Amino acid sequence: MLANGALMSRLARRSRRSASKRIVELLLLAVIATAVVTSAAAVELSFPWAEAWTDVVVQSLAYTAATLLCLMRKSNSPSGRAVQASIVAAVMLFGLSNIGRNEAVVRALDLLPVAVLSHAQRAAFYICVFLAIVLLMRTGLHRRPLTRAFDGLVIGFGAVTTAALVAAVLGRVYALPATTFVPPVVDVLLLTLIAGTMLFFCSPPRSSLLLISASLLAIGFADCIYAAELVSGSHTFSGLSVAAYLIAVTALALTPGRDEGPRTTRMRAVSMSKAVVPLIAAMSVISALMAATYADINPLVGYLAVATLLAALGRQATVFSEARHAGEQAHLAQTDELTALLNRRGFYNQAATVLSDHGSNGSTPKCALLLADLNHFKDFNDSLGHAAGDELLRTVAARIRESLRDEDIVARLGGDEFAILLPHTCADRAVPVADALNRALEKSVVLDGLHVQTGASVGIAISPEHGRDLGTLLRHADIAMYRAKQGQGRHLVYTSEADEPATTRCGMKLLAQLRQAIAQGELVLHYQPKLCMATGEIVGMEALVRWHHPERGLLYPGQFLPLVRHNALMYAMNELVFQQALDDAADWHSRGYRVPVAINLFPPTLADVDLPARLDNALHRKGLTPSALAVEVTEEFLLDNLNRGRHVLDGLHRLGVTIAIDNFGNGSSSLNHFRHLPIDEIKLDRSLCASVTEDPRAAAILRSVIDLCRTLGVRTVAEGVESPAIAAMLTGYGCDFAQGHYYYQPLTAAETLDVLAELADAEERHESATARFAVAMAMLASHAGNGGSPVGRHMPAFRPVSALRRRARPHRRGQEP
Template sequence: MTARARNATIVAATLVLGVFASWLALGWGGPALVTKVGEVASVAASAFAACCAVAAVHATRGRQRMGWICLSVGMFGWVTSDLLWSYFTHFAADAPPSPGVVDLGYLLLPASACLAALLVPFGGLRSTLRIVLDGALVATALFAIAWTTFLRELFAVTNVSGLELAVSVAYPVGDVAMVTFALVIVAQSPPGLRMCPALLAAGATLLAIFDSAYVFTATYGDAPSNVIVIGWLTGLYIIGVGALMVRRLPATLLRATPRAVFWVPYVPVPFALFLGARELFAGESVPILIAGIVLIFVALARQFVLLDENRRLLAAVADMALRDPLTDLANRALFNDRLAHAIELRGRTGAPVGVLVTDLDDFKLVNDSLGHPVGDELLRSVGERIQSAIRTGDTVARLGGDEFAILVEDAPAIVEQIADRLVQAFEEPFTVDGRSVDVRLSIGLATAVGDAEVSAEELFKRADLAMYSAKRAHAGSRSFTPDMRQDATELNLPSQQDRTGGCGGVARIEFLGDLRRAIDEHELDLVYQPKVSLRTLKAVGVEALIRWPHPEFGLLEPADFLSLARENGLMEALTDFVLDRALEDAAGWRKAGVDMPVAINLSAPSLNDEALPGTVLSALAKHGLPPAILTVEITEDVLVSSVARARSVLDELRSSGVRVAIDDFGSGYAAMTYLHEFPVDELKLDRQFIGPIVHDERAASIVLSVVNLANEFGLTCVAEGVEDRATAELLRTYGCEFAQGHYFSKAVTAEAIRHCCAPTDATLSSAEATRPSWA
């Protein structure tokens, strides 16, 4: 049921309850009509609660669903009894038998509610038997209190039979047990999930109170008063609303039990013992004697159950201290313990020991694009697939994040075979949340064989270094070699790929720290790639490109550090920096008389952020710029977790006046999908298609087709990577309007844009046309 339908149902039920309650309270139409209205209202309220319970059945699953099925049965029992009561009252010759089938239907509710409470999947190691004993303890104590205060004298005066006594007592006892179980469930519920059980407990409490009042009046032969009927109606209404507010419960493995759960069931016991003892000293009372025996037995049994729960809790905590809660694999502590034991055993027997350390490639992109719940589901699937590729006696552990380790106590050949099986196992994509996700492992191997001594820490470090080497080389798996240690500890990073964060050890940590500091202290910079009209050679806009003037490695381009930023959750901060700096520069150009539109690139997390349009518009307002001056570019290979959400974000940006472009069109897998799904204004053709069009007919045909497609869609077409005059001339003949590339200008500073030369009126068809100079 949708939230709108649920709210409408609650409002309608509230209005109907208000009408019935007012009618009964004010006595409209006389006693006879009021009695009939009360019967109709009771049937309507119980039917409402029963239908809401059925709706809760459809909204839940597992043990929670079974609980709601039980409660639904109890509610329909109440509806049946209401109908039977009306039938016997108005259509049958005789009064309804008491006790009889009508009582059976009403008593079915507390019985089914208690059973439903036992099926609720709360409490972790909580024993179902303990919940039963809690209910029995409270119900027996309250019965003893009620018997000594008024029930004994009441039944002595009315001289009821044993069966009638049992049925009459069953009402309050059953209701008390139902309320007790409901309160226990409320106490066990985690914050944020207490609304539904709290409403059920409130409704059950009202039914218990007015059931007891009914038993008292019925004993003297009186019909239920209008106040009692209104109490029943309100209790049933609240139960129905509680059913509508149900939320699917998480599969909680272990959760602390609230302290109140332990002592609250004992609250009525001292009063029951005091009143019961006074009753026994005053004379013989069989019900009190039986209640006392039951209390003692239940209290002792509950203590034994609590002791057993504590024992199992300690065992579970000890096990969980060595288990990863997400994948149920061994954690780092257990892995280190077993590795240390294997190394110690190797010192005595010489048995070989192998360690494999694995890491998922680009897992950060999955988390950022599809969300952490999908990432968690993927990690569970990864753990299962790793387990399926190893032997029974090997240890698999999740060390944290997307890093796993495997301990193999066997020869190096076996370790290499396991690595090969793992690589093959990850050839098949994973299916998570209905999507096909293709991920690969980088695996590092290290073995301890022969007479050489090696510590557990050293063996693991070797496997870790081999894993980073495999990740840098995209090699799948690699075995440790001594030169990997030198590469990892070398502070002067030797290659561009190392600067992206592919190195291990100290260098990677220091480089990441430098990047965080550069972002926080605004040490990054922007340069701008002009976008030029192929007809006029005038600059019609610029694209902002981030640069990092690193104090040790010089000027770093995005390829040198963006992957590291993506892996460590820094893309949002980078996007915010680029947006603010680009608009600041654009505002400076406008003050200098240069009205130059600017484009920025969006990352996947930004595209999935519904707050992005507000952030963009706030930044534009801050710098006093109109939305039309900004273009946001989405790269074609961005992985979007929700197409609907991304479309909504882009729609809102476009409706405010911000332009949307698809960057690197043709480089990924989603070209036509993005054109179909997303509102865009501009296509930027990837440089891999533009470069060969002069001498490659197939590439030329592809570019011509895309240009025609863009024109058909009414989109602006921009060619990237134009490096020579011939390419520019050919693109102009194809109908492409704009281009970027080194033929026109390299990326330049904001100051160069401000002080650029006056635009030339030459065109490419003129013999005197020359490349404009921006630098």
């Protein structure tokens, strides 16, 4: 409470001081306003005492009030206090100069010493004002181009020369000393200085400089009136000139304390109108020199004119120097420093010009864009060092340049990627150029004492077939280059078939929709039942991801999984599949259907060492046991990540999750790779099972694999069983499980529940019928006695799945189930 009270007390005192300060400033302004009105009115009122009263008493009070007003202005920064001191001194000197001269006139004193003192005080006034202007110009102004400085010199010298010439001519015309016209000349000089500063440097103009400009304008106006009075023979200030002087010092007094906040003054671009100003000043000086040849002019005017012309010559020399420097900088900005070829910016500029020139004529433009990427450059760079890599790039750049025509445009876009634009070139000539480039690049290069060879993968795009603008050509050439680097040749001409799904506009839209679908959980799961071939029972469900696209309908994994893999969406999609699959499995188990669900693991999931712990937590949250979950891993991905994959699979095995190898047999398969891994099942690929009825060699291989798996204690699952003949052969070979359209096609979650419910009802009916049949047989036996017939002693087992087996609905070939 005490602290708050003290704070409120300080705030109240500060508020009272601020109010008192405002009252004092208003009183001082009222004194100055009274003096202005009185001085102006003295022109109309010819009272005998008016001249002495206004010239001495009122002006003295007004100048004193202006000085006090300036002292009351608050300045926080050191530069602001320096500006304030300069202006206070200027106001005092100006007031003393005018009051002293008026006092001498009123008292009829000798004017010569008074005039000398007045001129000295006026000169000191101008020095103080000049110092204040310089201090204000320096604040926030940093880099000053040399041409701007010369512009200021030309304008300043030109203005002073012209004013001095006018003053000298007027002095001769009116038989007055030239010093009579010096104040207007200096006023013009200072105004020119401020105008040049605001014209070339300040944006927006500073209010303090505007106030000083207004003050100088008023002083110049009053000086011109005083000069006219002197010409007419009067040595006194008129009332109008006195009023103008008082307004001027008031504007000066209000200058301190303004524009003291953080401010960065930015350079303005010099327009044509601003560039003409120094030229006009120089031309006026030449006119002054020509006039001086016909009249006897003070030599000072000639010296000032020569200085102006020298400043103009210096400006032109500086302009030429800066233009040359700007040209060099523009060249460097478009040149690759390492190879001296064009960089990306330079290539874009020149290529865009060439393409636009081609498109402007009536004939069909033909240009070829080649995009070359060095092969194995990273290996050279990493093994031999960056210096060797830089030397290789310089050598490659030189060889590319030597292999091309003078009109061809070549650039290094970055890293080890080069772009070449061939004007007037079609595909038939672009391909030989790509061959020539590779032949040149394949010559050995000595790097760090070693002879190394490199080559390049080149993508080719032709205008206008593959695009009319540079961006489209670059994109298509990049697609072709990527395909060539994948092993489809050293060079490749772009075709629309080479587009990856994400490299087209439509593909980019599909990718954005896929991101949204994953983020909002819009992907769905269908389930492929897995049946025991010995009993016909459903022993599991494989979760298969689907996407209900808003425009394309139901999309299968083959239509969007490449986008998922290439755009770092696999982790998010796996998490979504885990969540939905475990939710559905928990629903089945809550209804009494103890059917495990199998989930496919895609990269980078198998490399996640925390996967076993995360799955354990997820199963615990859903109320499921580990036996309710199976994971399937593709053979190819497992072999590519064998060490880390073994660690993850061991964790899943200890957890009790079933582990299966998916798509076995679609590549270079070997069970030897899996003898040290905790594998529970091998899923035989559909390509291996489909030809078993037609190809005896394929049947022999399949039978051998099943026998070997049985010996290793690994269960086998046949995928893609489409006919009863294949099912019969697999059953005869001893295959454990099967799945395919012969049994069930993939089911939605709702259809899966329906199938499980129907099977459960059929099983209940079967058990009930079996029980009733047993009772009836017992009754018959009791009636028949020992001679009864043993009817029903060996009844075949009931197969509810066979009774509920559905026909496979239409399925498009080539699509993953």
